[in-house]
Amino acid sequence: MPRTGRRPGNQDTREAILAAARQAFAERGYDKASIRQIATSAGVDPALVHHYFGAKDQLFLAAIEATIDPGKAIGEVVSGGLDGIGERLVRTFVTVWDSPAGTPAAALIRSAVSHDWSARMLREFITSQILGRVVCNLDLDPKEAPLRASLVASQLMGLIMARYIIKLEPLASASRETLVATVAPTIQRYLAGPLDGLDQ
């Protein structure tokens, strides 16, 4: 028996909004995509988009079917500043990926490497939802921040590939603390250490 208050029409409208959102984020990027334009594409009023999904970052998370909100986890990671950031970031990252929430995230990565569309979405997700927040909340030189952030992303994506997708041993079954102890210094250096390569 269908639940009251949930008509098929609502579901269709939600899906139409999500489809328009995916297209807009992939084509225009997170920053340039607008709720107004997404609403127009979906043939609905912008207020309805807000009503269903809230702000743009929430709509984006719904569009990529994310099961966690990285904003909250990242807020805790960056709140302590640069001191110990590597350890906090790796511990939080591995905890989330080892949890059930990691499964849809792995699906996005799998999809990203085989479809240009998903690759653009993943790039937008990493840039706007993760790196942007990390960089904004840390005291980094604005000239160095983008390279530092993309180096962090490279090590964390590689950890995902090795541990969860390719399942390369002994990394695949290493304990969380082993990963924190070995990978955290890399993240710490990428964010807070000297980057000799920046002048090249």
Next chain:
Amino acid sequence: MPRTGRRPGNQDTREAILAAARQAFAERGYDKASIRQIATSAGVDPALVHHYFGAKDQLFLAAIEATIDPGKAIGEVVSGGLDGIGERLVRTFVTVWDSPAGTPAAALIRSAVSHDWSARMLREFITSQILGRVVCNLDLDPKEAPLRASLVASQLMGLIMARYIIKLEPLASASRETLVATVAPTIQRYLAGPLDGLDQ
């Protein structure tokens, strides 16, 4: 006009051997797969496999359609020992990936994340053709070597993802020297630095 000396039958035989080899490597792994068993599966004499493809490592490279032989490049990288290994490894790695030889390698990675079969092949490739050679030729503690090698693989796979597949800026268009300067210390530490996480 078909070239003389290259009958269709030969091509069919080559393809049959390659198909049997892919199946054997994926199912049994590089070490356990044997030329004899591959020949039997393909319905040919083992001598014919050797005639067409040479030794097992060459057959493996042909099976994954590799356009470079990592053995040669890695030989030069490891010949200098642990001192400066990070810099030599990153420079060689980026040089190969920036060259036309990187295209089929990227295809294998794309395929690996969407197909379990390719993931197993990629894991075998990384383990037997790359990490095995690096570890054998460096003076590493045998207890630590596998974790060190898989950490190196995680950073290098992440670099591939960020630079060549997701195309995350500024890493995607960074100069080779920038990558060497920023990533080499990570590789150096993974191979030669203290690994506090090993006792956990």
